[in-house]
Amino acid sequence: MDTGTPRRRPMRADARRNYERLLAEAADAFAEHGTDFSLEQIARRAGVANGTLYGHFPTRRALLEALLSDRMRALAAAGEELLAHPSPLGGLTEWARAATAHAALYRGLGTAFLQAVEDETSELHAACQAVLATGDALVARARNAGEVRPDVTAMDLYALVNAAAWVSEQNSAPQGERLLEFTLTGFRT
Amino acid sequence: MDTGTPRRRPMRADARRNYERLLAEAADAFAEHGTDFSLEQIARRAGVANGTLYGHFPTRRALLEALLSDRMRALAAAGEELLAHPSPLGGLTEWARAATAHAALYRGLGTAFLQAVEDETSELHAACQAVLATGDALVARARNAGEVRPDVTAMDLYALVNAAAWVSEQNSAPQGERLLEFTLTGFRT
DNA sequence: ACCTGAACACCGTTCAAGT
DNA sequence: ACCTGAACACCGTTCAAGT
Numbered sequence: 001m002d003t004g005t006p007r008r009r010p011m012r013a014d015a016r017r018n019y020e021r022l023l024a025e026a027a028d029a030f031a032e033h034g035t036d037f038s039l040e041q042i043a044r045r046a047g048v049a050n051g052t053l054y055g056h057f058p059t060r061r062a063l064l065e066a067l068l069s070d071r072m073r074a075l076a077a078a079g080e081e082l083l084a085h086p087s088p089l090g091g092l093t094e095w096a097r098a099a100t101a102h103a104a105l106y107r108g109l110g111t112a113f114l115q116a117v118e119d120e121t122s123e124l125h126a127a128c129q130a131v132l133a134t135g136d137a138l139v140a141r142a143r144n145a146g147e148v149r150p151d152v153t154a155m156d157l158y159a160l161v162n163a164a165a166w167v168s169e170q171n172s173a174p175q176g177e178r179l180l181e182f183t184l185t186g187f188r189t
Numbered sequence: 190m191d192t193g194t195p196r197r198r199p200m201r202a203d204a205r206r207n208y209e210r211l212l213a214e215a216a217d218a219f220a221e222h223g224t225d226f227s228l229e230q231i232a233r234r235a236g237v238a239n240g241t242l243y244g245h246f247p248t249r250r251a252l253l254e255a256l257l258s259d260r261m262r263a264l265a266a267a268g269e270e271l272l273a274h275p276s277p278l279g280g281l282t283e284w285a286r287a288a289t290a291h292a293a294l295y296r297g298l299g300t301a302f303l304q305a306v307e308d309e310t311s312e313l314h315a316a317c318q319a320v321l322a323t324g325d326a327l328v329a330r331a332r333n334a335g336e337v338r339p340d341v342t343a344m345d346l347y348a349l350v351n352a353a354a355w356v357s358e359q360n361s362a363p364q365g366e367r368l369l370e371f372t373l374t375g376f377r378t
Numbered sequence: 379a380c381c382t383g384a385a386c387a388c389c390g391t392t393c394a395a396g397t
Numbered sequence: 398a399c400c401t402g403a404a405c406a407c408c409g410t411t412c413a414a415g416t
Contacts, residue, residue: 015399040389049401054391114359156371159364163352170303175348182345183368186375204380229408238382243410 034107065123079134088142103165110166223296261316268323277331292354299355
């Protein structure tokens, strides 16, 4: 089977321009109002008709995926590099902080990410699985070094990171970061 | 100033009946579809007109408050009783589990509760503050006994409990309960 | 005192018709 | 190949008119 990215033909110039404008407006709108912001308004701000948005992005998650896939790949790559961190626990902690910051980019992302990992129909599924796999490598290394409890899983870390981002969205207090620190401590042997 | 509950005059019989039917339908709908379920459909199912719902419950949160205030009072009372638990940490842990189960009653509650605690205009604010105060007493007792770290606050516990409930809503894996356990461990001295 | 139902301004999504 | 804009079915919220 061919799971690779489909070889995409170059877009027509006007299509490409609309595509880019939609992405730019969506990035602004999501950053300011969260991922539930009206798609109709995004289309309007981008100066295109309603249906044009749906032509490029059939679902809200497809739009998110286009917006975030580069960044998610970078997060996974950063995790791979941290496998060379002198301290397994230090590498894990550093990556957990980066992943939390990543999930806090737009309000609503924590929800999307935590759901996407077990929803195979989600356009974010593949990217989230890659992030989870990176977390797994970091957790395994720390576990093998005897620095975290043997029952800690990558899914524990993934849920924590998204929960911490979610807490930060809901409440102005620094509870998100504190949740992250307390729980990482709880992971330790 | 008079912060007490306003002395409410008895409702007209038909009003009381509509009020009760709306509450019953809302409880069902929220339990099955979460707290964002359409208010219009709730009114329809209760057999009343749109505006009747708004007459009784000006906001969605007012409806939630009517639905949950007894239960929230009970949660606070259970916390007070757990102050007599032989183990301060044991009492705290038991209450944290009860509070998490409480916040998991309807999908969306974690969000509502975490926001309400710092939003004074929320109809849920008072009840959430009472729950927070109970958590504070339990945390203080465990701290004085030297069983939790001195920097752990009631707000840490409150955020954790709602985050654990939120995680359980998003994902079928048992990550919510695990987050609770790991973090409570991280609270310990 | 309470209820009704229409009115208003908004959404997401689809799809025939255009270019 | 892509875009437009109308169409459809839905919302939350308000408020004049009724009883």
